[in-house]
Amino acid sequence: MELIDIKGVGEKKLRYLNKLGIYTIKNFLEYYPYSYIDTTKFKKISEITNEGSYSYKLKIISVLENKKLKNIRITKFLAIDEEQNSCTIVYYNNYFITKTIKENEIYEMYGKAKFVGKTVEIQAPTLQSKSKFIGNILPQYHLTDGISNLDLMKFMKNLLDKGSIEETLPSYIIDKLNLISYEEAIKNIHFPKSNELLFKAKKRLAFDEIFYFQLLAMFMKKDNEKYLSFELLDETFEFIKSLPFELTDSQKKVLDDIFLDLKSKKQMNRLIQGDVGCGKTVIALIASFNVIKNGYQVAFMAPTEILAKQHFESSKKLFSKFGIRIKLLVGSLKAKEKLKINQEIENGEVDLVIGTHSLFQEKVIYSNLGLIITDEQHRFGVKQRLLLSKKSDNPDIMVMSATPIPRTVGLVMFCDLDISSIKEMPTGRGKIETYFVSENYEKRYMDFLKKEILKGRQAYIVCPLIDESDNLELQSVSNLYKKLKSKYLQNIEVAFIHGKMKPSEKDEIMKLFETGKVKILISTTVIEVGINVPNANIMVIYNAERFGLSQLHQLRGRIGRGQYDSYCILVSNKSGELLRRRMEIMCSSTDGFYISEQDFLLRGYGDVFGYRQSGEQNFKMVNFQNDFEVLKFSKMFVEKILKEDKNLQKAKNKIINQNLKTIVKSINSDIIMN
Structure with missing residues (x-):
C-alpha cells in the first residue's frame, strides 16, 4: 500500500506529506503526535x-x-x-x-x-464531522503550510481502518514485559481510547525504538575475523614529539586506550568525549597518522563544511613534514573536483580524506579504508556510521563528542561504544565569566562589548532564528544585525552568517572574521562547532531560554580559546524558576560534564544533544528520564538474545531478524542528512 492509496490523499496532499518527511506508510504510522487534546x-x-x-x-x-x-x-x-x-x-x-x-x-x-x-x-x-472526532482524545501533529491537523487525523483514521498492522516483536518478549501489541500501540498513540492505553502505547513504542537501536548497534560490534590490527610505529611517537604543544595527562591516557584498540584484533568502536577545546582533534590525528603509516586510508567526517575545512587546514599544518596526502571532500565542491578526488581515493592516492556526509556517497570508493573518525557523534548516530563502515571490511571506528554524555545516557544510547573521556584542559587559556541579564540592559552590555573591541578583541552575537516568526518572539539574524548596527555599532565592522547561506558566502565571511577584518559576527548556531578564533573573547546570546544548557556551553566554547579573559552574556526577557536554575548553572560552572548532567536532569536527553534545536532527534518516543527502566530491560534482552542466537536464526527470533533486515535496508536507501 502507498500513501496515495489512503482515502483523501491526492497528489497535492501527498506533496505536503512529503514536506513533513512522510514518504511511506511506515513513515506515516511513525509520525507520532507531539501532544493531545482531551475532548471527552x-x-x-x-x-x-x-x-x-x-x-x-x-x-x-x-x-x-x-x-x-x-x-x-x-x-x-x-x-x-x-x-x-x-x-x-x-x-x-x-x-x-x-x-x-x-x-x-x-x-x-x-x-x-x-x-x-x-x-x-x-x-x-x-x-463534529462525519469522522466523529469530538468526544475523544485528539492527536496534535506538527504541520506545514497546506495541510491541517484535521487532514492528518482523517488520513490516519482512514489508514488505520483499512487493515491490520504486522507485529514487530516475538511473543516471548511481549509476554515477559506485559506489553500491548504493536497494532494496539499504533492505534492508541494516534487515537487513544483512554489515558491508560496512551501510556501503554508510549511504553511499547519506546521499547521498540530502543530495542532495535541497540540491536543494530550491537550487531555493528560483533566479533569478526576480518577486523584490522595496526602495528604501533616509532614514527608515530616522532610525530607526537613534533607537535607544537605538550599533550595533557588526560590526552595521554585516552591515547593509550586508542593504541590498545588499534593493536588488538577486535574492531575499535570508541567514543572520545571531552569539553570544547580539550584537544580531541589532535588525538584523532595521532591515531590517523599511525593507521596511515601502516598503509591504510582514514576518513574523517565532520557535521558541517566549516568544521571539515578547519580540520583540513589544521591537519595539513601538522602533517606537512610527514608526506601524508590529504583531500577535502564536501558538498559545495564542483562536480569535476569531486570526480577527481573520488578517483584519487579509489586509486589509493589519498591517505586522509576529510569531509561531511559526502564521505557516505555511493560514488566514494575507498582503496584501503582502515579508520573512520566522526566528529560531533550525536549528529550522525548509528545509522550514518553503519553506512560509512560498509565502505570497507570492518574498519576501526572512532567518534568524538564535545557534549559530555551523562553515564545513564551513555550506557544505553552508546551501547556499541567504549567511552574515553578527556577531562583536562590545555594550559595558557584565559578564564570565561558568564552573566545572565534582561534585554533591558542592552545598552550596558553593548557598551562593554565595544570597549573590548577597541582593545583589539572580537565578538560573537548569537540568536536562534534566521527569520522573524509570528509565533515565537525571538530575534532574527537579519533584524538583529540591522538594529544593533544602526543603534550601537555604526563604526564597527559587523557581518552576519546563518545556515541557509551558500557555503561560499559563509566561507568568505568566516575568513574575514578569522583575519580580524570583521570585528563582530552575528550568527545562528552555525558557529556552535568548529570555529576557532582565539582573538574572540565576547559572546552575547539572545533568547538564551531557547537553548539547552549543553548547547549554550557549546556556543560559549567558541570564546576563551586564546590568552584573554572572556565574557559570555546570556540574554532573556523570560522569567521563571526553571529558567533561573538553568542560568545559575551556566553562570556558576564551565565544566561541560557537570553542565551536561544538569541539562539531562532538568530537560532530558533531547536538549543535552541539541536535537530539539537541530531537528535531528534519534528517537521519537524514548524519554531517557521516564523510560530508563524500559531501556535497561531492552539492553538486557538484546544481550541475552545475541548470546543465545548471535545470527538470529532461531524460529522464535524470526520477527526480530526480519525487522532488523528491514531497518538495514531502509538505512541503505536513506537520504543522508545535509
Whole structure:
C-alpha cells in the first residue's frame, strides 16, 4: 500500500506529506503526535468558570449577527445547552458557516470559551464531522503550510481502518514485559481510547525504538575475523614529539586506550568525549597518522563544511613534514573536483580524506579504508556510521563528542561504544565569566562589548532564528544585525552568517572574521562547532531560554580559546524558576560534564544533544528520564538474545531478524542528512 492509496490523499496532499518527511506508510504510522487534546468531557455553560478550550453540546437558537466590518465578516449565533443556559458562538471570515449551522439543531463542538461581560462566548469552534472526532482524545501533529491537523487525523483514521498492522516483536518478549501489541500501540498513540492505553502505547513504542537501536548497534560490534590490527610505529611517537604543544595527562591516557584498540584484533568502536577545546582533534590525528603509516586510508567526517575545512587546514599544518596526502571532500565542491578526488581515493592516492556526509556517497570508493573518525557523534548516530563502515571490511571506528554524555545516557544510547573521556584542559587559556541579564540592559552590555573591541578583541552575537516568526518572539539574524548596527555599532565592522547561506558566502565571511577584518559576527548556531578564533573573547546570546544548557556551553566554547579573559552574556526577557536554575548553572560552572548532567536532569536527553534545536532527534518516543527502566530491560534482552542466537536464526527470533533486515535496508536507501 502507498500513501496515495489512503482515502483523501491526492497528489497535492501527498506533496505536503512529503514536506513533513512522510514518504511511506511506515513513515506515516511513525509520525507520532507531539501532544493531545482531551475532548471527552462535555462542558455545560454553568460549569465554565475559567476561560479555556472545552467540548460542548449546544442547540442553535438563532443567528444574532452576520455582517462585515471593514475587512472582517463577523457571524454570531445564540445557543443553549441542556440546562437552557445560553451562550454566543462567533466566527470570523467564515462565509459558509450559516449554510453549515442550522437553527434548532444540536451540535457537538470544541473551541475556546471567553467571557464577554457576563456572557460566555465560544470562538470559532470546530464542529463534529462525519469522522466523529469530538468526544475523544485528539492527536496534535506538527504541520506545514497546506495541510491541517484535521487532514492528518482523517488520513490516519482512514489508514488505520483499512487493515491490520504486522507485529514487530516475538511473543516471548511481549509476554515477559506485559506489553500491548504493536497494532494496539499504533492505534492508541494516534487515537487513544483512554489515558491508560496512551501510556501503554508510549511504553511499547519506546521499547521498540530502543530495542532495535541497540540491536543494530550491537550487531555493528560483533566479533569478526576480518577486523584490522595496526602495528604501533616509532614514527608515530616522532610525530607526537613534533607537535607544537605538550599533550595533557588526560590526552595521554585516552591515547593509550586508542593504541590498545588499534593493536588488538577486535574492531575499535570508541567514543572520545571531552569539553570544547580539550584537544580531541589532535588525538584523532595521532591515531590517523599511525593507521596511515601502516598503509591504510582514514576518513574523517565532520557535521558541517566549516568544521571539515578547519580540520583540513589544521591537519595539513601538522602533517606537512610527514608526506601524508590529504583531500577535502564536501558538498559545495564542483562536480569535476569531486570526480577527481573520488578517483584519487579509489586509486589509493589519498591517505586522509576529510569531509561531511559526502564521505557516505555511493560514488566514494575507498582503496584501503582502515579508520573512520566522526566528529560531533550525536549528529550522525548509528545509522550514518553503519553506512560509512560498509565502505570497507570492518574498519576501526572512532567518534568524538564535545557534549559530555551523562553515564545513564551513555550506557544505553552508546551501547556499541567504549567511552574515553578527556577531562583536562590545555594550559595558557584565559578564564570565561558568564552573566545572565534582561534585554533591558542592552545598552550596558553593548557598551562593554565595544570597549573590548577597541582593545583589539572580537565578538560573537548569537540568536536562534534566521527569520522573524509570528509565533515565537525571538530575534532574527537579519533584524538583529540591522538594529544593533544602526543603534550601537555604526563604526564597527559587523557581518552576519546563518545556515541557509551558500557555503561560499559563509566561507568568505568566516575568513574575514578569522583575519580580524570583521570585528563582530552575528550568527545562528552555525558557529556552535568548529570555529576557532582565539582573538574572540565576547559572546552575547539572545533568547538564551531557547537553548539547552549543553548547547549554550557549546556556543560559549567558541570564546576563551586564546590568552584573554572572556565574557559570555546570556540574554532573556523570560522569567521563571526553571529558567533561573538553568542560568545559575551556566553562570556558576564551565565544566561541560557537570553542565551536561544538569541539562539531562532538568530537560532530558533531547536538549543535552541539541536535537530539539537541530531537528535531528534519534528517537521519537524514548524519554531517557521516564523510560530508563524500559531501556535497561531492552539492553538486557538484546544481550541475552545475541548470546543465545548471535545470527538470529532461531524460529522464535524470526520477527526480530526480519525487522532488523528491514531497518538495514531502509538505512541503505536513506537520504543522508545535509
